[in-house]
Amino acid sequence: MNYHLSDLPERDAKPREKGCTMAMDKGLSIREVEDFIEVAGEYVDLVKLGWATSYVVPNLKRKLEVYRAAGLPVYFGGTLFEAFIIRNQFDEYRRLLDDFGMNIAEVSDGSIELNHDQKCEYIRQLATQVTVLSEVGSKDDQKIIPPYKWISLMQAELDAGSWKVIGEAREGGTVGLFRSTGEVRSGLVEEILTKIPFEKIIWEAPQKEQQVWFIKLLGANVNLGNIAPNEVIPLETIRLGIRGDTFMDFLNLEKIKK
Amino acid sequence: MNYHLSDLPERDAKPREKGCTMAMDKGLSIREVEDFIEVAGEYVDLVKLGWATSYVVPNLKRKLEVYRAAGLPVYFGGTLFEAFIIRNQFDEYRRLLDDFGMNIAEVSDGSIELNHDQKCEYIRQLATQVTVLSEVGSKDDQKIIPPYKWISLMQAELDAGSWKVIGEAREGGTVGLFRSTGEVRSGLVEEILTKIPFEKIIWEAPQKEQQVWFIKLLGANVNLGNIAPNEVIPLETIRLGIRGDTFMDFLNLEKIKK
Amino acid sequence: MNYHLSDLPERDAKPREKGCTMAMDKGLSIREVEDFIEVAGEYVDLVKLGWATSYVVPNLKRKLEVYRAAGLPVYFGGTLFEAFIIRNQFDEYRRLLDDFGMNIAEVSDGSIELNHDQKCEYIRQLATQVTVLSEVGSKDDQKIIPPYKWISLMQAELDAGSWKVIGEAREGGTVGLFRSTGEVRSGLVEEILTKIPFEKIIWEAPQKEQQVWFIKLLGANVNLGNIAPNEVIPLETIRLGIRGDTFMDFLNLEKIKK
Numbered sequence: 032m033n034y035h036l037s038d039l040p041e042r043d044a045k046p047r048e049k050g051c052t053m054a055m056d057k058g059l060s061i062r063e064v065e066d067f068i069e070v071a072g073e074y075v076d077l078v079k080l081g082w083a084t085s086y087v088v089p090n091l092k093r094k095l096e097v098y099r100a101a102g103l104p105v106y107f108g109g110t111l112f113e114a115f116i117i118r119n120q121f122d123e124y125r126r127l128l129d130d131f132g133m134n135i136a137e138v139s140d141g142s143i144e145l146n147h148d149q150k151c152e153y154i155r156q157l158a159t160q161v162t163v164l165s166e167v168g169s170k171d172d173q174k175i176i177p178p179y180k181w182i183s184l185m186q187a188e189l190d191a192g193s194w195k196v197i198g199e200a201r202e203g204g205t206v207g208l209f210r211s212t213g214e215v216r217s218g219l220v221e222e223i224l225t226k227i228p229f230e231k232i233i234w235e236a237p238q239k240e241q242q243v244w245f246i247k248l249l250g251a252n253v254n255l256g257n258i259a260p261n262e263v264i265p266l267e268t269i270r271l272g273i274r275g276d277t278f279m280d281f282l283n284l285e286k287i288k289k
Numbered sequence: 290m291n292y293h294l295s296d297l298p299e300r301d302a303k304p305r306e307k308g309c310t311m312a313m314d315k316g317l318s319i320r321e322v323e324d325f326i327e328v329a330g331e332y333v334d335l336v337k338l339g340w341a342t343s344y345v346v347p348n349l350k351r352k353l354e355v356y357r358a359a360g361l362p363v364y365f366g367g368t369l370f371e372a373f374i375i376r377n378q379f380d381e382y383r384r385l386l387d388d389f390g391m392n393i394a395e396v397s398d399g400s401i402e403l404n405h406d407q408k409c410e411y412i413r414q415l416a417t418q419v420t421v422l423s424e425v426g427s428k429d430d431q432k433i434i435p436p437y438k439w440i441s442l443m444q445a446e447l448d449a450g451s452w453k454v455i456g457e458a459r460e461g462g463t464v465g466l467f468r469s470t471g472e473v474r475s476g477l478v479e480e481i482l483t484k485i486p487f488e489k490i491i492w493e494a495p496q497k498e499q500q501v502w503f504i505k506l507l508g509a510n511v512n513l514g515n516i517a518p519n520e521v522i523p524l525e526t527i528r529l530g531i532r533g534d535t536f537m538d539f540l541n542l543e544k545i546k547k
Numbered sequence: 548m549n550y551h552l553s554d555l556p557e558r559d560a561k562p563r564e565k566g567c568t569m570a571m572d573k574g575l576s577i578r579e580v581e582d583f584i585e586v587a588g589e590y591v592d593l594v595k596l597g598w599a600t601s602y603v604v605p606n607l608k609r610k611l612e613v614y615r616a617a618g619l620p621v622y623f624g625g626t627l628f629e630a631f632i633i634r635n636q637f638d639e640y641r642r643l644l645d646d647f648g649m650n651i652a653e654v655s656d657g658s659i660e661l662n663h664d665q666k667c668e669y670i671r672q673l674a675t676q677v678t679v680l681s682e683v684g685s686k687d688d689q690k691i692i693p694p695y696k697w698i699s700l701m702q703a704e705l706d707a708g709s710w711k712v713i714g715e716a717r718e719g720g721t722v723g724l725f726r727s728t729g730e731v732r733s734g735l736v737e738e739i740l741t742k743i744p745f746e747k748i749i750w751e752a753p754q755k756e757q758q759v760w761f762i763k764l765l766g767a768n769v770n771l772g773n774i775a776p777n778e779v780i781p782l783e784t785i786r787l788g789i790r791g792d793t794f795m796d797f798l799n800l801e802k803i804k805k
Contacts, residue, residue: 036631062324082531082533086294086529089331265573268603274626317586318586345787349549400791
């Protein structure tokens with residue numbers, strides 16, 4: 032840090048199991064990746080190449096090299112997995128992961144119908160090859176999943192071999208964990224946390240109000256995902272209670288007054 | 290493309306008459322232009338220097354050189370044309386186009402009152418000098434143009450020499466084709482398309498929901514404009530049906546199952 | 548300027564007392580700072596390192612050097628001042644300003660309760676060390692300050708040594724001068740201006756609609772703050788009446804017709 036401020040919440044050092052920030056690259060140039068790493072590299076734990084943008088970007092190989100040279104784990108968005116599954120190309124997807132040297136993969140069913148046993152079987156198979164992140168929640172705002180179901184889905188996916196599970200929100204933060212207004216389904220989150228350890232969940236929270244909500248509820252070291260690259264520094268200040276939104280939340284005023 | 294995915298909609302190669310993406314540069318630096326070209330150059334067909342930003346940016350000449358070296362056609366926004374017209378400086382505008390070596394110009398009347406015969410006369414004259422794009426629709430959200438009028442305006446402008454006509458939406462997507470909420474005036478669009486060939490229209494669709502709407506209605510190869518530079522890659526995935534929003538729209542599931 | 552357009556509002560040259568644009572850097576890379584200066588350097592008067600982002604960004608010293616080499620005054624956001632004050636570390640804050648060679652400081656109380664005499668005392672002390680900007684208005688959207696109170700607070704802070712006072716809006720433009728919808732509290736602004744000279748106030752106006760509102764009311768040379776770096780060029784065109792939003796506002800049509 033550039034100077035001393037007392038009484039800030041403690042943050043784990045990398046590699047972290049909690050307090051992770053997963054950022055989404057939806058088409059950065061090589062220089063933009065370098066700039067992102069310069070500014071936010073030490074605050075980012077995972078980089079997702081959003082949905083299937085990796086199919087069209089012309090700089091994929093170099094981009095992977097730049098992220099890896101900086102020690103940043105990078106993976107393809109779950110929608111790419113789904114694009115292969117719906118085309119009956121799971122084997123091609125496994126080869127793709129090898130061809131590009133990926134060591135993380137995301138398994139999701141946000142855009143397709145997938146029997147949950149089948150989904151867990153994909154997780155089980157991929158977990159022999161890479162670290163698996165799996166995502167719960169539909170991109171379809173008409174599909175409301177009740178809390179007990181979120182919990183059983185998450186637990187089954189962790190049992191099948193997922194390293195962590197992701198709560199779906201889309202880039203815009205309007206489905207899954209969120210109402211179509213972007214408001215957090217708070218009862219849902221609280222009930223999930225009675226059963227699933229909080230370090231096992233990455234909450235997608237692309238909008239600032241959502242980040243603030245999770246940090247107020249779960250503290251500085253909650254895992255948050257789908258963060259825009261230029262919002263990683265702002266998010267870190269929200270975690271530390273040095274932006275207006277969480278300014279009074281982590282202060283021990285009694286201790287300071289002594 | 291970086292790997293194989295079957296059953297994607299076909300996209301025309303450049304130079305395209307349909308499936309064009311027009312991006313808006315509202316003040317990029319030279320390096321940002323280079324980065325934009327690196328990432329999205331092959332998916333962009335036209336670059337508009339938004340409204341009259343070309344008046345104030347200090348890097349105009351170099352920027353034009355960089356776009357041209359990459360083979361990307363670039364032109365001044367229609368508001369600049371209007372700024373000259375309202376000052377009775379049409380001849381100066383024609384010289385300006387020559388001075389900067391422009392070979393495309395936009396004719397619009399979104400901010401000024403312009404007799405339509407006069408507008409078509411400007412199109413006719415400019416068409417002897419450059420390729421003309423002309424824009425229909427007001428920036429004023431109080432001016433509602435009925436569908437038959439959109440059609441006759443568009444046809445007259447094409448007859449006067451416009452290469453394509455643009456449906457006005459402003460950068461924010463809140464007027465012209467759109468209600469003030471950003472919602473598409475769908476009956477209007479459908480009626481226009483009964484008379485004007487769809488490759489002759491560029492629909493301004495700066496917001497993702499609008500892009501999705503046009504692509505669902507008109508397919509991968511609809512012409513879309515006013516796209517932010519860092520949204521060109523996301524747009525291309527929406528066109529191809531590999532983002533959640535259009536994931537199931539272009540799939541031939543019967544064919545895949547065989 | 549790149550070419551001639553007649554009948555534009557006059558803009559003061561730098562250093563300006565009015566018509567200032569204060570931009571907010573919330574975590575730019577060094578190259579992004581350079582690009583920002585290339586594009587917008589001559590249109591920016593002040594750069595704020597947003598709230599306490601200066602605590603976490605790894606490139607702080609180099610960034611300060613780059614801004615200073617370009618002649619752009621740069622300062623820490625007011626929330627950083629507050630973070631030191633609530634920790635009883637005012638002396639450390641004064642040393643911090645010296646350590647980083649800052650010659651501007653912002654005094655605010657948007658996130659903390661601060662007796663106004665005490666706030667003015669901080670202003671008085673800091674004014675012996677640096678140029679002081681002070682901010683009026685709470686970040687808390689429940690705290691509505693009536694107009695006469697805004698005026699007396701602003702006057703007291705100017706009397707205590709503030710160079711200019713800032714009307715609080717937050718980065719998102721939803722508190723202080725603005726209703727939670729982002730709409731300007733127009734009666735408030737008009738009443739303030741009956742008492743405080745308009746060049747002594749910087750209005751925070753991060754959203755385009757707010758910028759347009761202030762420019763329509765107060766003209767091209769109003770001081771505006773919390774502008775995103777890539778919105779400085781668009782803002783300059785709004786000031787000059789060459790974007791749709793203010794296109795007809797500064798034109799003297801009688802004069803043009805002659």
